[in-house]
Structures are given as structure tokens and as C-alpha cells.
Amino acid sequence: MVAASRRFIPLWLLAAGLFGGLAGEPSIFSLYAQDYPPDRARGKAVYERHCQNCHGSSGRGDGPTAASLKVPPTNFQRFQSFLKSDEELLRTIEHGVVFSPMHSWRGRLTDGEMQDVVAYIRLLSQRGQ
Ligand code: HEC
Structure with missing residues (x-):
């Protein structure tokens, strides 16, 4: 049980990191917003x-x-x-x-x-x- 959760935590972190990386990507999330004046x-x-x-x-x-x-x-x-x-x-x-x-x-x-x-x-x- 403890071993399993130890394996899961890094996976969650990895997923969060990936999502964060995508959100920072200009192509996907900033289509509708111009981030320069x-x-x-x-x-x-x-x-x-x-x-x-x-x-x-x-x-x-x-x-x-x-x-x-x-x-x-x-x-x-x-x-x-x-x-x-x-x-x-x-x-x-x-x-x-x-x-x-x-x-x-x-x-x-x-x-x-x-x-x-x-x-x-x-x-x-x-x-x-
Ligand atoms: C084929 C001619 C034509 C072209 C090309 C054209 N317009 Fe227009 N535009 C008009 C006409 C006609 C009106 C007025 C419509 C009305 O008052 O009913 C208008 C109105 C506008 C308005 C509304 C202004 C207000 O005070 O409400 C804006 C803003 C505008 N045009 C911007 C543009 C932009 C930006 C472009 C180029 C990307 C453009 N127009 C290209 C004919 C054109």
C-alpha cells in the first residue's frame, strides 16, 4: 500500500507538470488572447x-x-x-x-x-x- 502510493505521487506530479507545460505553450491556450499590446x-x-x-x-x-x-x-x-x-x-x-x-x-x-x-x-x- 505504502509502496503503491509512493509510485503514484510522482505520476501525479508528472501529470501536473505536463499540464502546466501545455498551459504555458502559446499555441493552445492563448488562441483567444493576445499577450502583447x-x-x-x-x-x-x-x-x-x-x-x-x-x-x-x-x-x-x-x-x-x-x-x-x-x-x-x-x-x-x-x-x-x-x-x-x-x-x-x-x-x-x-x-x-x-x-x-x-x-x-x-x-x-x-x-x-x-x-x-x-x-x-x-x-x-x-x-x-
Ligand atoms: C467593402 C468595403 C469595406 C471594407 C473592405 C471594410 N469595411 Fe469596415 N465598414 C464598411 C461599411 C459600409 C461600414 C458601415 C456599415 C454601417 O454603418 O452600416 C463599415 C463599418 C466599419 C466599422 C464600424 C465603425 C463604427 O463606428 O461603428 C468598423 C470598426 C470597420 N468598418 C472596420 C473595418 C476594418 C478594420 C476593415 C479591414 C479589416 C474594414 N472595416 C473593411 C465597409 C468596409
Whole structure:
């Protein structure tokens, strides 16, 4: 009995150690959380590639594609956008806006890219104030 429990204790410790090791692994548990601060430079690159055509280079909603859209892209420099929280903007980017050309970016951008692009939009919206 004593011998058995002696054999079990190290096994438990080993299991705990393994689990702890996995939790520290960036690939599995941090998929939904970015553990570094949003990066505006990276956000700018994402913006220029995916958003600028509609929202415009300065975020005024005047990109080259904007004229052909029924629903005009948001002008991030307007006060209404400026007042929105990062979470609100992030939610719109993640899920899109129904009945508008603004589709969901979930699956096209990583969580980190979405947070970075919000940081960049924030910068654009502050420029308008
Ligand atoms: C095809 C054109 C198009 C593209 C590309 C596009 N958007 Fe939009 N976006 C829109 C339109 C149109 C709206 C406004 C929808 C409405 O008000 O009904 C909008 C709204 C938004 C809003 C909501 C703003 C607010 O104040 O509520 C955010 C945030 C946003 N877009 C971010 C992005 C980001 C980030 C990208 C690139 C990853 C992007 N958009 C790419 C057309 C586009």
C-alpha cells in the first residue's frame, strides 16, 4: 500500500507538470488572447491591405471602392466612431454589419490582427478631433 502510493505521487506530479507545460505553450491556450499590446504598425499594414479601399487612407470612408457602395463606409474621424470603445469596434470587425458591405473578418484576420487594426483605427479617429 505504502509502496503503491509512493509510485503514484510522482505520476501525479508528472501529470501536473505536463499540464502546466501545455498551459504555458502559446499555441493552445492563448488562441483567444493576445499577450502583447496591440501594435499600430502591424495594424497599419492590415488596414492598408484589407480596409483602406473602403475606409480610405485617412479613415474618412472615402476609399476608391466607397463610391460604388450603397452603404457608405464609416468615417472613423467622425465623433461617433471616436466615442466608441475598442470592444465595440472590435465586435464590428469580428462580426461585420448586417446588410452592409462590411462583412465579418473572423477567420480572415487573427485576433491579434484585429486588435492591431483597432489600435490603428483609434489613431486615425484621434486625428480627426
Ligand atoms: C467593402 C468595403 C469595406 C471594407 C473592405 C471594410 N469595411 Fe469596415 N465598414 C464598411 C461599411 C459600409 C461600414 C458601415 C456599415 C454601417 O454603418 O452600416 C463599415 C463599418 C466599419 C466599422 C464600424 C465603425 C463604427 O463606428 O461603428 C468598423 C470598426 C470597420 N468598418 C472596420 C473595418 C476594418 C478594420 C476593415 C479591414 C479589416 C474594414 N472595416 C473593411 C465597409 C468596409
